[in-house]
Amino acid sequence: MAKTSVSKKSYPWTTTLKGQQITLRLMQPADRDALLDFARSLPTDDLLFLSVDITEPEAVDAWTRDLQTNRVVTIFAEANGKLLGHGTLIRNNLTWTRHLGEIQLLISPDARGLGLGNLLASEIFRVAEEYGLQKIVARMAAGQKSAIAVFERLGFNAEALLADFVIDRNNRTNDLVVMTYDVTGLTI
Numbered sequence: 001m002a003k004t005s006v007s008k009k010s011y012p013w014t015t016t017l018k019g020q021q022i023t024l025r026l027m028q029p030a031d032r033d034a035l036l037d038f039a040r041s042l043p044t045d046d047l048l049f050l051s052v053d054i055t056e057p058e059a060v061d062a063w064t065r066d067l068q069t070n071r072v073v074t075i076f077a078e079a080n081g082k083l084l085g086h087g088t089l090i091r092n093n094l095t096w097t098r099h100l101g102e103i104q105l106l107i108s109p110d111a112r113g114l115g116l117g118n119l120l121a122s123e124i125f126r127v128a129e130e131y132g133l134q135k136i137v138a139r140m141a142a143g144q145k146s147a148i149a150v151f152e153r154l155g156f157n158a159e160a161l162l163a164d165f166v167i168d169r170n171n172r173t174n175d176l177v178v179m180t181y182d183v184t185g186l187t188i
């Protein structure tokens, strides 16, 4: 596989987590179907609060377009060629929030607890730092208690609670929790 790089760091690279060999690589536009298949394999509970519904081809097409303009960087975690999850950084350097990036983490339920969330988050922190971002934002529905706990362990702080700000696939509204992480103090 040809090596590609976000900037200083080259992908793919491989590590071992709890005895399992994990490869991290950058998602490419050609991985469109892999992301779609991954999203469609997730249980209903996980699909309830996807901020973008990546079970829909239209959403994944927009995602792959954003990869090409570097508005989105997605790092895939794979084992034996199977996609286990991704870490994504979304930014927009044309707006007054150009010093912020949004992180999204999504790990397949059978691969949770291995440390993939930690691993992908630290990769996203590194990419954010290389882009000169100052803060990383994570957005979650208030009902996603375990994800909020995971992000707290990653060092994020809750900054805001917006009432009835998101709506799930069953058309029930939920409060949105905005959490942030300060990248400027990072020493990698």
Ligand SMILES: CC(C)(COP(=O)(O)OP(=O)(O)OC[C@H]1O[C@@H](n2cnc3c(N)ncnc32)[C@H](O)[C@@H]1OP(=O)(O)O)[C@@H](O)C(=O)NCCC(=O)NCCS
Pocket: 046, 103, 104, 105, 106, 107, 108, 111, 112, 113, 114, 115, 116, 117, 118, 119, 138, 139, 140, 144, 146, 147, 149, 150, 151, 153, 154
């Ligand atoms: C949140 C998510 C990404 C975590 O991924 P993961 O691979 O299981 O996380 P890790 O194994 O790296 O664990 C990260 C840390 O959180 C802790 N943790 C994991 N699951 C936890 C839980 N349910 N409750 C509390 N802490 C938890 C781990 O012990 C670890 O802490 P440590 O670093 O102090 O040891 C995963 O559960 C997921 O994909 N959830 C659905 C999507 C989602 O809600 N994403 C967040 C919004 S973008």
